[in-house]
Amino acid sequence: MKFRSLRPLFIAIVLGGSALGIYSCSKQTSADLENEPANLISSTPETQVWQFKVLNKTYVLPEGKLPWQAQLDKIIVEYNTLLKENDLELIGYKHIESINTLQELREAKNNVSNLFPQYTSPSNFTIVESNSLKYRFKPYLDSMLPDTKDRAYIASLTGLKKEKAYLFEENDLGVVNLVWKYKGETKNTRCFVSNKRGLIYDNLLYSIHYKPADQSKNMARKKKNLPRLLTLSEGGEGGGSLNCSENYFPSYTFNLSDAEYDFMGDRIYYYSISVVVSGRCDNGKKSISFKDLNSSYDAGFGYSCIADVETKSFVTGTSGHLDFAFAWAWSNSVTVGLEWDGFSFTITGTGATGAKGERYVTTGMLQ
Known part of the structure; x- marks a missing residue:
């Protein structure tokens, strides 16, 4: 084992998708990656990793627990209620293999389970055996767990994948057998874990997804109105x-x-649509002067997501208005798309989950 010279280094420790910035010492941990550039080498933190994540929530790591143990315990104790809605339950786990070489990592990746969830609606799924899905997810598994010291390959990973990729370290990576109960039958999957980072990949833990319980899907935020709102009968528009x-x-x-x-x-898909109509006071009357329409979206491997917003008509002034249309869609089985014909959106992708709508904003709606 070789060590680099000790020096202050700001590193990001990715823990189930979250990052903690700490000062530490850069240390080389594997002869297989001896010549990798410094920014691609995993570093060993001198301070204790004290957090872990499940879904979008962050928890304090219990004393004496490794991050992956705490994550699995939390799923069993608090999150099985979600899984049971589809007759699935995580009932136990056991560490079965330590991975000490890149060759052992290659072999372990070939032995992953072929169990996957097959969604029949946005919240309902069945568990199926699928070698085609196992083959489809192999590129993702290879990007998450590179088994080569080829700098060109690692550097080719996209920003998100590079951030999430696990770079091999000795005495850290292992495989845990997860024991599930599905419709009364026992099922097993093989989960990659890191003693430092926590859960790395499992077919079911990655492919089963949920919305945060406190998430609001549709918000129309408006500033406090001065003077008070008038009803239509009072002359308000x-x-x-x-x-x-x-x-x-x-x-x-x-x-x-x-x-x-x-x-x-890990966030597996996300979209956001926002519209702001700005105005001014023109001789004591509200007047529309500016509009700003924005949309953004992203999706993890195996998922597709898209969102868009377009102007149908826009008029400034005291009798002005903004007529806009919006749409969003996502899927974990097909590539989704949105087509705009100048008047309305069409969602493409059979079986996609999505919606579209329209808003007509007048000067009386400015607050």
Whole structure:
């Protein structure tokens, strides 16, 4: 084992998708990666890793527990209620193999389970044996657990994969047998774990996903209105007052977002749509002056997600308006898409989960 010279180094320890910034000493831990550039070498922290993650929640690591043990214990104790909705339950685990060489890592990746969830709706799935899915996920497994010291290959990983990729260390990586009960039958999967980082990959823990319990899907945030809202019978347009005072800049904001996470804490898809209509006070009347439409989205390996928002018509002034359309879609089985014809969206991708809508914003809706 060789050591680099000791020096301050700011490193990110990825723990189930979250990062902790600490100061430590850079240390080479495997002769197989002896000549890797410094930014691609895993470092051993001098301070204790004290957090772990399940879904989108972060917990304090119990004393005497490794991160992967704490994650699996938390799933068994607190999250089996979610799994039981589909007749699945994690009932136990056992460490069965330590991986000490890159050759052992290659062999272990060839022996992963072929059990996967097959979703029949956004929240319902069955467990199936699928060698085709096992083959489909092999590139992802290879990017998560590189078994080569080829710098060009590692450098070719995308930003997200490079951040999540586990670079081999001696005396750290292992395989845990997960014991499941599905519809009364016992099932087993092989899960890769790191004593430092926690859970790395398992077919079921990665492919089963949930929304955070406290997540709000559809929010239309509006600033406090001055003066008070007028009803339509009181002369308000769109339920709001058309009058305003000088040095008052009213606005309307629309937000729509959603995300789901796997049990290892990784966000597997995400989208966000936002629209802001800004105005000013023009001779005591609200006037529309500016619009800003934005959409963003991403998805993990094996998932597809897209979102978009488009203007149908926009008029500034005291009689102005913004008519906009929006749409989103995601899938874990097909590539999804959105087609815009100038008037409405069409969601492409058979079996995709998604929705579309339209909003017509008038000056009376600015607050």
